[in-house]
Amino acid sequence: MSGTELPAAVGLASPEWGGFDPARTRGRGAADIRRSFGVAARLGWQMEANWTDPVLFFIYSVAKPVSSALILVLMLEVIGAGSRLDYRAFVVIGSALWSFVISGISGLAWSVLDDRERYRMLKYVYVSPSDFLVVLLGRGLARVAVGGMGAVITLGIGVVLLGVPFDPFVVNWPLLVIVMAAGIASIVAIGILLAAICLQTRQEAWSYPEAVAGALFLISGAVFPLAVLPAPIQAIGLMTPLTWWIEGVRDALFPGGLTAVGGPGSLFTSLGSQGRPDALQILVALLATGAVATLAAIAVFRTSDRRAKDRGLLDQTTGS
Amino acid sequence: MSSPYVFRPTRSPQEAANWSPRQILATDLRSVRGRAYPRVTGMFREKSWVFFEILLPFLATSAFVFVYRALQAPPEYIGFVVLGGAMTSFWLNVIWMMAQQLWWEKSQGNLELYFAAPMNIMSVLFGMAVGGFVMSSTRAAAVLVIATTLFGVTFAVDQWFLLIAVFLLTLAALYGLGMVLASLFLMWGREAWHLTQLLIEPVYFVSGMSFPVGRLGVVGSLAISILPLAVGLDAMRQLAFADSAYPLGTPGPQIEALILVAMTVVFLLVARWALRVLENRARSEGRLSVRWQ
Numbered sequence: 001m002s003g004t005e006l007p008a009a010v011g012l013a014s015p016e017w018g019g020f021d022p023a024r025t026r027g028r029g030a031a032d033i034r035r036s037f038g039v040a041a042r043l044g045w046q047m048e049a050n051w052t053d054p055v056l057f058f059i060y061s062v063a064k065p066v067s068s069a070l071i072l073v074l075m076l077e078v079i080g081a082g083s084r085l086d087y088r089a090f091v092v093i094g095s096a097l098w099s100f101v102i103s104g105i106s107g108l109a110w111s112v113l114d115d116r117e118r119y120r121m122l123k124y125v126y127v128s129p130s131d132f133l134v135v136l137l138g139r140g141l142a143r144v145a146v147g148g149m150g151a152v153i154t155l156g157i158g159v160v161l162l163g164v165p166f167d168p169f170v171v172n173w174p175l176l177v178i179v180m181a182a183g184i185a186s187i188v189a190i191g192i193l194l195a196a197i198c199l200q201t202r203q204e205a206w207s208y209p210e211a212v213a214g215a216l217f218l219i220s221g222a223v224f225p226l227a228v229l230p231a232p233i234q235a236i237g238l239m240t241p242l243t244w245w246i247e248g249v250r251d252a253l254f255p256g257g258l259t260a261v262g263g264p265g266s267l268f269t270s271l272g273s274q275g276r277p278d279a280l281q282i283l284v285a286l287l288a289t290g291a292v293a294t295l296a297a298i299a300v301f302r303t304s305d306r307r308a309k310d311r312g313l314l315d316q317t318t319g320s
Numbered sequence: 321m322s323s324p325y326v327f328r329p330t331r332s333p334q335e336a337a338n339w340s341p342r343q344i345l346a347t348d349l350r351s352v353r354g355r356a357y358p359r360v361t362g363m364f365r366e367k368s369w370v371f372f373e374i375l376l377p378f379l380a381t382s383a384f385v386f387v388y389r390a391l392q393a394p395p396e397y398i399g400f401v402v403l404g405g406a407m408t409s410f411w412l413n414v415i416w417m418m419a420q421q422l423w424w425e426k427s428q429g430n431l432e433l434y435f436a437a438p439m440n441i442m443s444v445l446f447g448m449a450v451g452g453f454v455m456s457s458t459r460a461a462a463v464l465v466i467a468t469t470l471f472g473v474t475f476a477v478d479q480w481f482l483l484i485a486v487f488l489l490t491l492a493a494l495y496g497l498g499m500v501l502a503s504l505f506l507m508w509g510r511e512a513w514h515l516t517q518l519l520i521e522p523v524y525f526v527s528g529m530s531f532p533v534g535r536l537g538v539v540g541s542l543a544i545s546i547l548p549l550a551v552g553l554d555a556m557r558q559l560a561f562a563d564s565a566y567p568l569g570t571p572g573p574q575i576e577a578l579i580l581v582a583m584t585v586v587f588l589l590v591a592r593w594a595l596r597v598l599e600n601r602a603r604s605e606g607r608l609s610v611r612w613q
Contacts, residue, residue, distance in 0.1 A: 071524060078393075079388070079392075214377060218382050
């Protein structure tokens with residue numbers, strides 16, 4: 001034998017005690033999930049941010065939500081409602097939070113399209129021992145983080161430049177933390193739903209997440225009170241977790257400010273005796289609608305996953 | 321044995337083909353048809369776009385209508401939003417399916433084939449524009465018709481000919497800009513994806529998608545001189561709502577039509593030049609087949 005020593009197969013070698021480690025075929029449960037999620041999240045972040053310098057990346061990340069807020073502020077100005085600071089706060093919060101929604105939904109859906117159509121790695125990711133859904137969640141995390149950054153900066157611009165009144169001492173911090181956690185979980189659930197749809201569609205589905213977010217924008221009370229919508233559409237809006245999330249964040253940041261759910265002419269007020277929902281009602285509604293959305297998303301994803309496997313859609317590439 | 325092929329150094333595949341002008345024209349027209357074909361046929365093969373590209377964007381447009389309704393704005397503002405919503409479909413088409421396309425084709429491995437084929441690359445881009453136009457005009461028409469009916473928008477048009485001319489000029493300038501962006505995006509590589517994002521909401525804002533662009537002051541004037549969407553939309557609003565008190569601060573529709581003519585010519589010339597430069601550069605640096613960068 002030559003004197004060249006082969007490197008030790010550290011990760012692949014037999015355990016020190018010499019036997020067979022069944023965990024290698026069975027998987028290591030939570031440890032595997034944690035590792036898959038961590039690697040996917042790191043990969044997602046690298047893909048999002050490793051192509052440019054931080055300043056340029058920052059501009060790209062905040063230009064979209066800030067412009068969305070400015071469109072609405074200009075609309076108020078044009079109509080002469082710009083002096084109403086409560087309405088300005090209403091639209092700034094709504095549009096800032098919407099950057100979370102768009103990023104969360106598109107992050108997951110675009111991961112499917114990116115890996116299948118552009119990098120053509122989806123089939124390899126799929127056959128790896130990692131849970132496909134966990135990998136997708138990890139990949140989507142980077143975009144949620146970018147969306148979060150955009151939301152915070154839009155709020156900051158709203159407070160500093162657009163005169164949105166903000167007092168950190170009146171903020172209901174516990175409510176804010178809980179609704180943010182539940183809201184982000186709901187957004188991820190909707191993202192999973194979109195990812196499931198994108199598994200079935202062709203390359204042009206890049207614009208689908210934005211289209212879905214645009215439609216939800218109408219029924220979530222993001223920038224106008226639901227009371228201006230017809231009652232059946234208000235009912236659909238009340239069944240959406242995003243409506244309760246935005247209402248909860250507004251209630252936490254500006255207690256007693258304008259409400260999107262209640263108010264004169266709203267379905268919520270006509271169904272009960274209250275003019276607006278209180279914090280507990282918001283929380284219960286958010287958790288209930290969020291749970292339904294999450295269960296539905298997982299069911300749809302599993303169905304789509306099976307169908308994609310059956311029909312060989314995981315390695316299709318399309319284009320037009 | 322002697323080879324039937326004779327080496328003859330030429331600058332491009334078109335020159336190597338050594339065709340008559342008629343053959344060149346026929347090939348370019350075939351290229352236009354060939355590139356438009358998958359876009360039009362794709363629409364009929366997968367019909368999910370009807371839901372995602374027509375119904376959902378209509379709902380997004382409706383959201384802005386309801387913002388004005390909540391503010392009890394004058395009725396013509398609802399018309400401004402509807403017209404803006406219809407025109408967004410062309411802008412999105414230019415950004416997603418024109419500007420990004422060459423870079424996407426490079427990632428797919430098709431770009432080298434385009435440059436190797438004896439046709440003008442402009443005909444490929446024109447084919448993309450024609451194919452994309454079918455889908456985006458369907459979406460724009462649907463948004464316009466449904467929203468007009470549902471929200472009771474009334475148009476007051478005095479100069480139909482000018483309105484149609486402005487619309488067509490806006491499309492020509494938009495797709496011309498799309499061709500310029502296609503070359504630039506190809507050069508910028510992966511950054512193109514992020515630029516796409518940058519060119520949606522910020523452009524909606526400076527183009528006055530939901531309000532008259534004149535209200536933006538200097539920024540609005542700047543947008544009118546650079547962005548076909550801003551100038552075209554402003555001219556169309558002035559012509560389609562002739563009976564309403566349109567805010568001052570922008571040129572009249574005739575002048576804006578001339579701006580669009582100038583934009584169309586400039587964008588097409590710049591696109592032609594940029595594509596030639598890019599092709600030469602890509603050939604000399606051998607980067608036509610380098611993917612994912």
